[in-house]
Amino acid sequence: MATTRTLGRSGEPSLARAHRIGLETIVRREYGRIIRIWGQTLLPPVVTATLYFIIFGSLIGRRIGQMGGYDYMQFIAPGLIMMSVITNSYGNVVSSFFGAKFGKHIEELLVAPLPNWLIVLGYISGGVMRGLLVGLVVTLVSLFFTHVPVHHPLLVVASVLLTAVVFSLGGFFNAIFAKNFDQISWFPTFVLTPMTYLGGVFYSVSLLPDWAETMSYANPILYMVNAFRYGFLGASDVSLGVAFAIMGTFAIVMFTVVVTLMNRGTGIRE
Amino acid sequence: MKALSIRGLTKTYRNGVKALRGIDLDVDEGGFFALLGPNGAGKTTTIGIITSLVTKTSGSVQVFGYDIEHELARAKSCIGVVPQEINFNQFEKIFKIVVNQAGFYGLPRRKALERAEHYLRQLQLWEKRDHIARSLSGGMKRRLMIARALVHEPRLLILDEPTAGVDIEIRRSMWGFLREINGQGTTIILTTHYLEEAESLCRNIAIIDDGRIIENDTMARVIGKLSQETFVLNFREPVSDPPSLPGYVTRMTDDHTLEIDVSKEQGLNAIFGKLTESGHEVVSMRNKVNRLEELFMRLVESRGASGAGGS
Numbered sequence: 001m002a003t004t005r006t007l008g009r010s011g012e013p014s015l016a017r018a019h020r021i022g023l024e025t026i027v028r029r030e031y032g033r034i035i036r037i038w039g040q041t042l043l044p045p046v047v048t049a050t051l052y053f054i055i056f057g058s059l060i061g062r063r064i065g066q067m068g069g070y071d072y073m074q075f076i077a078p079g080l081i082m083m084s085v086i087t088n089s090y091g092n093v094v095s096s097f098f099g100a101k102f103g104k105h106i107e108e109l110l111v112a113p114l115p116n117w118l119i120v121l122g123y124i125s126g127g128v129m130r131g132l133l134v135g136l137v138v139t140l141v142s143l144f145f146t147h148v149p150v151h152h153p154l155l156v157v158a159s160v161l162l163t164a165v166v167f168s169l170g171g172f173f174n175a176i177f178a179k180n181f182d183q184i185s186w187f188p189t190f191v192l193t194p195m196t197y198l199g200g201v202f203y204s205v206s207l208l209p210d211w212a213e214t215m216s217y218a219n220p221i222l223y224m225v226n227a228f229r230y231g232f233l234g235a236s237d238v239s240l241g242v243a244f245a246i247m248g249t250f251a252i253v254m255f256t257v258v259v260t261l262m263n264r265g266t267g268i269r270e
Numbered sequence: 271m272k273a274l275s276i277r278g279l280t281k282t283y284r285n286g287v288k289a290l291r292g293i294d295l296d297v298d299e300g301g302f303f304a305l306l307g308p309n310g311a312g313k314t315t316t317i318g319i320i321t322s323l324v325t326k327t328s329g330s331v332q333v334f335g336y337d338i339e340h341e342l343a344r345a346k347s348c349i350g351v352v353p354q355e356i357n358f359n360q361f362e363k364i365f366k367i368v369v370n371q372a373g374f375y376g377l378p379r380r381k382a383l384e385r386a387e388h389y390l391r392q393l394q395l396w397e398k399r400d401h402i403a404r405s406l407s408g409g410m411k412r413r414l415m416i417a418r419a420l421v422h423e424p425r426l427l428i429l430d431e432p433t434a435g436v437d438i439e440i441r442r443s444m445w446g447f448l449r450e451i452n453g454q455g456t457t458i459i460l461t462t463h464y465l466e467e468a469e470s471l472c473r474n475i476a477i478i479d480d481g482r483i484i485e486n487d488t489m490a491r492v493i494g495k496l497s498q499e500t501f502v503l504n505f506r507e508p509v510s511d512p513p514s515l516p517g518y519v520t521r522m523t524d525d526h527t528l529e530i531d532v533s534k535e536q537g538l539n540a541i542f543g544k545l546t547e548s549g550h551e552v553v554s555m556r557n558k559v560n561r562l563e564e565l566f567m568r569l570v571e572s573r574g575a576s577g578a579g580g581s
């Protein structure tokens with residue numbers, strides 16, 4: 001094999017620069033993964049969203065008439081977009097990080113001089129990217145079926161971003177503890193999906209009986225969906241201040257918890 | 271400067287297995303060091319602790335003076351590691367695997383691309399750069415992990431059984447490559463359970479068994495110790511002065527007992543001749559079981575077993 005080693009030793013690069021490059025590398029790799037397996041990452045949400053729009057929007061929606069003062073189709077469009085953002089940001093991180101644990105290539109990151117918060121940030125960026133990409137595609141799909149007004153673009157962006165961050169962190173949390181593939185599908189199936197369906201995607205909670213409405217307010221997803229819907233339609237079942245406070249708190253607390261678990265080596269170091 | 275300095279390192283896994291029972295190790299900068307031991311001795315655990323994949327129970331590890339407890343990032347920057355088991359993403363392209371690793375170590379993109387090309391060429395994988403890693407043969411996968419470990423040009427390269435399951439020809443060319451890298455100043459530590467491999471490559475050797483270092487010396491001296499046997503002789507009468515046996519290393523362990531180290535070339539006749547001359551009557555003799563030799567018997571057995579098992 002081989003002969004000379006022409007390239008010199010690397011000097012000591014500044015820490016901040018090394019961190020920036022490390023983060024960029026993780027993000028680029030995550031992006032590459034989303035694009036490479038687009039048939040698993042980007043396509044399914046398009047199919048699902050199209051079916052929802054056809055069935056709930058066009059077929060059933062016509063009979064429902066108005067919901068919260070808007071066409072049913074217009075009402076559910078933000079909900080469906082948000083649902084796909086939630087599912088996909090969660091799904092991206094849980095399968096990418098668990099896959100890295102399972103295939104052992106998480107070790108590539110663990111032996112490198114990268115702090116744990118940066119590894120978490122890298123995976124979260126991947127989840128947010130997938131969430132936003134899918135959200136964008138589903139938005140485009142919705143435009144085939146209805147006209148969606150945008151009242152407060154900034155609120156739309158802020159709420160979708162925070163939601164994607166929160167559920168990416170959720171996916172990371174799940175992946176840290178998961179020991180097999182069953183354990184990465186358990187939570188999405190039995191907790192996340194029901195909570196999303198009951199989180200005001202398809203209806204205004206004001207239509208529910210009192211007890212059900214009260215219970216719905218304990219569901220954080222309700223606040224996310226409504227903040228997002230408010231950005232589009234200017235109407236919401238909940239207070240915006242409360243909604244953003246909940247999202248912000250979840251994001252900060254979960255980030256701290258996940259980084260602490262990583263520092264402890266939970267699920268990744270012997 | 272020490273490339274690696276380990277003191278009192280212990281590891282007890284959560285299931286209660288004591289993988290390391292207090293080991294000390296020093297590897298000089300520029301050295302070529304073998305950590306030899308049978309399966310389950312604690313080699314991979316030791317490397318895992320150095321590279322922070324395994325958390326230690328107690329003791330200390332310094333890499334080029336950086337303590338892994340207080341200056342972990344600096345310590346990690348000095349190390350390139352080739353693990354025992356494949357740990358790259360099998361669905362990723364070869365070139366990307368190496369370029370990404372450079373990025374994880376903070377190398378700017380352009381440099382990462384250059385270095386990845388350089389080391390993939392050196393390890394004869396450049397033609398395969400756009401293949402998915404899974405499609406590589408076993409030997410190529412091993413070489414890919416070497417290229418990946420070298421891409422940030424670490425001062426210390428650690429290889430965990432790099433040639434296990436690799437055929438002879440590739441093994442020899444890998445040895446040549448490692449000698450070159452070491453010649454250019456990179457400190458190398460490798461674990462192995464082939465004495466031949468350690469002997470042909472390394473200048474220093476530590477032998478680990480059941481979580482303990484049982485020998486730590488230059489290769490020449492360890493090989494010397496291996497090719498000698500120790501005999502224990504018992505005399506009828508107590509002896510005050512040890513008998514003179516020029517050419518042999520001897521020790522009196524008590525006034526009836528003499529230990530003699532005999533190399534394979536020396537033979538025993540001369541000993542008995544001399545002892546008869548000096549009037550020492552030998553009543554019994556036995557072969558002293560040598561820990562090192564015992565270990566090698568097991569190494570040889572385990573090699574035979576794994577060969578027969580085809581693993």
Ligand SMILES: Nc1ncnc2c1ncn2[C@@H]1O[C@H](COP(=O)(O)OP(=O)(O)O)[C@@H](O)[C@H]1O
Pocket residue numbers: 270283284285287288289307308309310311312313314315316
């Ligand atoms: N993750 C683990 N959990 C529990 N025990 C382990 C683990 N890894 C290794 N061991 C045990 O620790 C001992 C040392 O193993 P290892 O360091 O892999 O040895 P070697 O690399 O020399 O073959 C063995 O008894 C092994 O079974």
Ligand SMILES: [Mg+2]
Pocket residue numbers: 310313314315354430431
């Ligand atoms: Mg091992």
